[in-house]
Amino acid sequence: MNDYSFPRKDRLLDAAAYGRVFDAVEVRASHKYLLLLATSNHLDHHRLGVIVARKNVKHAVQRNRFKRIVREVFRHQDHKSPGLDVIVMARKGVDTLDNQTLSTIVRQQWQKLVGSEA
């Protein structure tokens, strides 16, 4: 039985944590609308960070929507594999997708990322 919760320990909490990922990207998954970067964190769980640039998604409502969906997908994933720090970045145009489509894309990219790492 998986734990679907999303507590603070599962998030990247400060600039330093983000910096570590950016400085040592081990795996990446690229898509027209988003980009995933990841590096192992030597913990027993994954951690997630989301970046949505104002430049790419103009409206705050749309930025929030993107983050929520990414988190939603994240907490439904299997967390048994060795811990990864993952950053999900939005690209221009994501705000044109509906929730369903966006969820599917994020899920696919996530599988790709975990698969290539394993």
Place this chain on the structure above:
RNA sequence: GGAGUUGGUCAGGCGAUCGCUGUGCGCAAGCAUGGAGGAAAGUCCGGGCUCCACAGGGCAGGGUGCCAGGUAACACCUGGGGGGCGUGAGCCCACGGAAAGUGCAACAGAAAGGAAACCGCCACAGCGACCCCGGUUGCUGUGGUAAGGGUGAAAAGGUGCGGUAAGAGCGCACCGCGCGGCUGGCAACAGGCGUGGCGAUGGUAAACCCCACUCGGAGCAAGACCAAAUAGGAAUCCAUAGCUGCGGCCCGCAGUGGAUUCGGGUAGGUCGCUACAGGCAGGCGGCGACGCCUGUCGCAGAUGAAUGAUCGUCCACGACAGAACCCGGCUUACGACGAACUCUUUUU
């Protein structure tokens, strides 16, 4: 029915599952409960709050600009006045001063500001022409003339009658304008009376400017507190042994040590942080904005940043859009609903 004007209300509902976050209770697991907007937006005004600056006054610079009121305050709101638009309900107005000074106005036009005769009109003079012999007319000159033509966004009060050689505020009537009382109004202003013939007061002040009133600066990353590690500082105490330098060596001198305390202060953390110019209901005062009183409610507080996802169901099939110290406005974006009023068409 159509077209329109004004002022309002709501912002998908319910259920299930999985989450996020504040608070309360609990050792904990957990349980209970609260959790975006009318614009949260643009950051354009006004305040509160915080720190800095500040005797008083002036200059510079900015803002506001019909009057009265409301307010913590405003550039907002209410009521009133004036002007403009609309058949109307209604709407719009940067609405002080051009008789302090400086400046600006393309082109056109004769002339554009103490104006100007291009054409025209009129008088007189000279030289002609014609004839019915004192009239008509042509040219030139000297004057008069702002009525007409023409230019312009604008040509110096307007219209009419009189008047005149032709004209002209030259005279008169009405309208407009200036000045002085009077009446009404807190006032802006309105009405009416008298008076001036109006060669002075043209326009532009979102041109400089003048006048009146008004304004200190920065902003919650404000600011307050706690406070590591490391480096450096001050004081006290201990050790003055060893090492380094000066020196041939000794003495000596300078530097280097340990402990404790203190102050500054970085990372990090806590506070500021949501309870108030508060919402709702009723009463009273006021045309109203609003004020006063009583009752009642507790209504986000995050900090990589929560308020969501999926499914079911109902309907009018859901627009614009996401708090970041807090309020009051303005502006912009936008879906739906009902109300009052106006104009118009058709029918009875």
